[in-house]
Amino acid sequence: MKKLALHWQIILGMVLGVLFGLILLNFEGGKSFIINWIKPFGTIFINSLKLIAVPLILASLIKGVSDLKDLSKLSSMGGITISTYIFTTLMAVSIGLIAVNIVKPGEYITEETREQLVSAYSTNANQKIEAANNQKNLGPLQPLVDIVPSNFLSAASNNRNMLQVIFFAILFGIAMILIPKKKSKPIKKFFDSLNDVILKIIDLIMLSAPYGVFALLAAIIVEAPSMDLFKALGLYSLTVLFGLFLLICIYIIIVKLFIGKSPSYFIKGISPAQLLAFSTSSSAATLPVTMDRVQNHLDVEEEVSSFVLPIGATINMDGTCLYQAVAAVFIAQAFGLDLSLAAQLGIVSTATLASIGSAAVPGAGMVMLIIVLSQAGIPEIGLALIFAVDRPLDMCRTVINVTGDATVSMFVNKFRKK
Ligand code: ASP
Numbered sequence: 001m002k003k004l005a006l007h008w009q010i011i012l013g014m015v016l017g018v019l020f021g022l023i024l025l026n027f028e029g030g031k032s033f034i035i036n037w038i039k040p041f042g043t044i045f046i047n048s049l050k051l052i053a054v055p056l057i058l059a060s061l062i063k064g065v066s067d068l069k070d071l072s073k074l075s076s077m078g079g080i081t082i083s084t085y086i087f088t089t090l091m092a093v094s095i096g097l098i099a100v101n102i103v104k105p106g107e108y109i110t111e112e113t114r115e116q117l118v119s120a121y122s123t124n125a126n127q128k129i130e131a132a133n134n135q136k137n138l139g140p141l142q143p144l145v146d147i148v149p150s151n152f153l154s155a156a157s158n159n160r161n162m163l164q165v166i167f168f169a170i171l172f173g174i175a176m177i178l179i180p181k182k183k184s185k186p187i188k189k190f191f192d193s194l195n196d197v198i199l200k201i202i203d204l205i206m207l208s209a210p211y212g213v214f215a216l217l218a219a220i221i222v223e224a225p226s227m228d229l230f231k232a233l234g235l236y237s238l239t240v241l242f243g244l245f246l247l248i249c250i251y252i253i254i255v256k257l258f259i260g261k262s263p264s265y266f267i268k269g270i271s272p273a274q275l276l277a278f279s280t281s282s283s284a285a286t287l288p289v290t291m292d293r294v295q296n297h298l299d300v301e302e303e304v305s306s307f308v309l310p311i312g313a314t315i316n317m318d319g320t321c322l323y324q325a326v327a328a329v330f331i332a333q334a335f336g337l338d339l340s341l342a343a344q345l346g347i348v349s350t351a352t353l354a355s356i357g358s359a360a361v362p363g364a365g366m367v368m369l370i371i372v373l374s375q376a377g378i379p380e381i382g383l384a385l386i387f388a389v390d391r392p393l394d395m396c397r398t399v400i401n402v403t404g405d406a407t408v409s410m411f412v413n414k415f416r417k418k
Contacts, residue, residue: 006206007271013210014217014279021221031222039219045212048205049276049285052198054156056288057310058169059195064306065173066188073416074174074307080415081308084408085316086352092247092318092404093351096325097344099243105235106333113232114334114385121384128363129380132370143357159284160359162314202288209272209289213279220395225388233389236330240393243322244400251407259410261298269297270406277402281394283313284360286402294406300413308412312405313360319400320365321355323393328372331382343376350375365397366390 004012020038024030068074118125147163149155155164176184252263273290280286291309294300328347332339339347354368366383373380 006209007268007275009210010213010272010275010279013212013214014275017214017217018221020214021218024218025222034218034222038215040215042212042215042219045205045208045215046280046282046285048208049280049288050159050282052201052205052288053159053162053284054165055194056198056202056291057162057165058156059191059198060291060302060306061166061169061310062173062176062191063188063195064303065170066176066184066191067303068173068177071174071177074170077304077307077412077416081311081408081412084411085312088318088404088408089316089321089352089355090348091250092243092322092400093325093348093355095246096240096243096322096351097329097347099239099246100326100329100333101344103235103239103242104333105239106330106335108235109232109334109385117232117388118381118384121387122381124387125381125384128367128383129370132367160361162284162310162360166310166314198288199292202292206272206289206292209276213275216279220391224391233386236326236386237389237393239330240323240326241396243326244319244396247318247322247400248403251403254407255410259414261410266298266410269293270403273402273406274399277398278395281362281391281398282360283317283398283401283405286398287313287360290402290406294409298406298410300409301416304413304416305409308409309405312408313401315356316405316408317355317358317360317365317397317401318404319397320358320368321351322400323365323397324351324354324369324372327369327386328376328378331373331385332376332378334385335379335382337378339376339378347372347376360401362394362398363390365394 021034024034065074068077147167149161149164149168152168155161155168176188252266255261255266256263270290270293273286273293276289277283277286283290287310290313291305294305294309295302325347328351329339329344350372354371355365357371358364358368366386370380370383373382
């Protein structure tokens, strides 16, 4: 029998996970059975992906940078990567703002629903507000300071410090270029083969992907909040989803126009990473698979993907940024606040920075949304309004974050070839 393609296996795992969750919800003890006996397998799957993230960034980035041979190539690739990332982020936030201003989903929230939502989710919202306040109290240059670790081992011991590991790997790669070839040869060989070993580990982990997503989705279904609140937030969710859909269309157009590849080639190549992004809500956990797909199925050179993708997973979050713009204006509308043009333009810059600062883990975009709200003078407790639907929207925006990174890597690859 012909083996099912990986993306079909993952889709099957997802569908069966959803069905299993829905069926078990009807049985007494079904929810706790899934939480105690099924969910841990999802957690194991996510952990195994996260486990490989830091070694992968180190090996592939050091290999990628040291392969470049001269530093001017690195700086031109760095320049085009960062400017394309900023461009796509600004585009995403503008789409979000236009969509939410046209649809005005917040105006359909009655005062009663608003109070219901605030009272149901204020405790959760306050926890996030506290987390965000810790970040807000730091100075303006703190994000820059945070990029440079004072201790490599402690940076590598926390997946949230991805940028620090990237910084160290680039520095290491640059130093390898600068010393005589004869001297860098042994270490280069070491990182080349380490890279191969890690790519093999990813293949092995991916064998369990269909089972991992089955467990993750079954758990998401049984832990989802009540449907009533979902309905009240329907229009808001649709606005976010519509914006995200537009973004995917734009990526497909960019791939067609600039890279000359068909939509089916692109989607087929990247879909396993998208499905994992959807199931795990984490661009960091998805990174190993994104790198594998982009290199082996979308024809991007390793030199490019190993540089562009780890940076993208940490700073380029188009889906998150679009969501933050829609959510901020939605909350303002629901509280009856009229946002001036200046305030909305302020949202463009704060949402861009907030998405860059969001960690590539579940729910991080929501914590950083608080900074956007407070800058725009929107009540922070408004976060409680959107809490109920955050997880499903997080799943969708993570798909866009990952797709955006893949698109930019294809673009940079093409640009470099030229
Ligand atoms: N979960 C998103 C990601 O990992 C970040 C967010 O928007 O919460 O890309």
